[in-house]
Amino acid sequence: MIQRPTALLIDFDGVLRRHDPSIAAAIEARHGLEPGAILAAGLEWDRQLPAITGQITREEWLESIAEALKVDEAVVAEWDTDKGEIVPEVLKFVRDVRKAGIKVGLATNAMDDLADVLALHGLTAQFDAVANSSEIGVHKPAPGYFRAACALIGALPKQCLFIDDTDRNIRAARAAGLSAYRYTPGDDLTYARKALNI
Template sequence: MINTIIFDLGAVLIDWNPQYLYRKIFNDEQEMQTFLSTICTPDWNEEQDGGRSLKDGTDYLVTKFPDQAENIRAFYGRWEEMLGGAIEETVEIFRQLKDSGKYKIYALTNWSAETFTIAQAKYDFLGWFDGIVVSGTERTRKPFPEFYQILLDRYNVKPEEALFIDDNQRNVTAAEALGINAVHFTSAADLAKELDARNLL
């Protein structure tokens, strides 16, 4: 029986996308895409999510690509401009689950500890969680099993009694390998259908 819901945050409850910033910086869409796929890449950003300081991550790339220094420094210097707002339809699902009183609800997020405080100040619903485990604070991240285990151990969650929701199939697969029930998030509408089918909503 499911008594615990574990949400991912980015692209599930919070709309975060570097393109929101870099479309202001680059006039050419292809140049922007090339920059984000070869310089400020998702893999590079995940290193900061996993605990590397923003300064060290930025300095590493500036040394490697000095001609792109200004654009690289904008990534964290103007990070808040990458936030597109709450994904309200999913927040409403969260509200319904919370109001039901049936579940403990946690967040397990790949997020830099240095930027997470900005999100906490911006999104009131982050205060609804019974607990949040942030990769940058723990210095490990999804999909590494030890990151999931931190949440399970800290909040005494049994894997078979939890449902994990994430937009990245890699992270869903990792959760399932630990015995956690998991849903690959594609849209709020599909999530609502999945929760209904499981008699959770």
């Protein structure tokens, strides 16, 4: 018999938060960069990994991007002012899950500024736990990340439903013993609601 999840772990970027790429593209165009160049440089693994595992700060990460692109640090700082927007229907889902008495943890690969970002969006009190990879020291999709996230929410892996927008993370969560559901933009989360019986 399949056990119904009794806890939820949900991703931040690509699920609860979204960015309008035209904002970054406009900044890049003003400074003679190709659309997406700053993010692409930031996501290069040798640069991203230390930032999402707490080895360097977000400021150091931003500085490394400027150095890689050979632009002034002010350009990357301007790009970084866009903190995205919260997806209303996903936030409502989170609130409904908690209202139903189910614990919700934010499970994200993030940097040392995550608490400030959550505060900026008014999300500080919206979760029962925050599994920030830069604090844990391990990132998704490593098995150790999922063990730590489940522990933070006070649940066993088999009791957790994990929602993410990346196939690799979904597969890894399932391998770690969690139930997992892939979110795509515009999803009304009906399946996830049914899985949680809310």
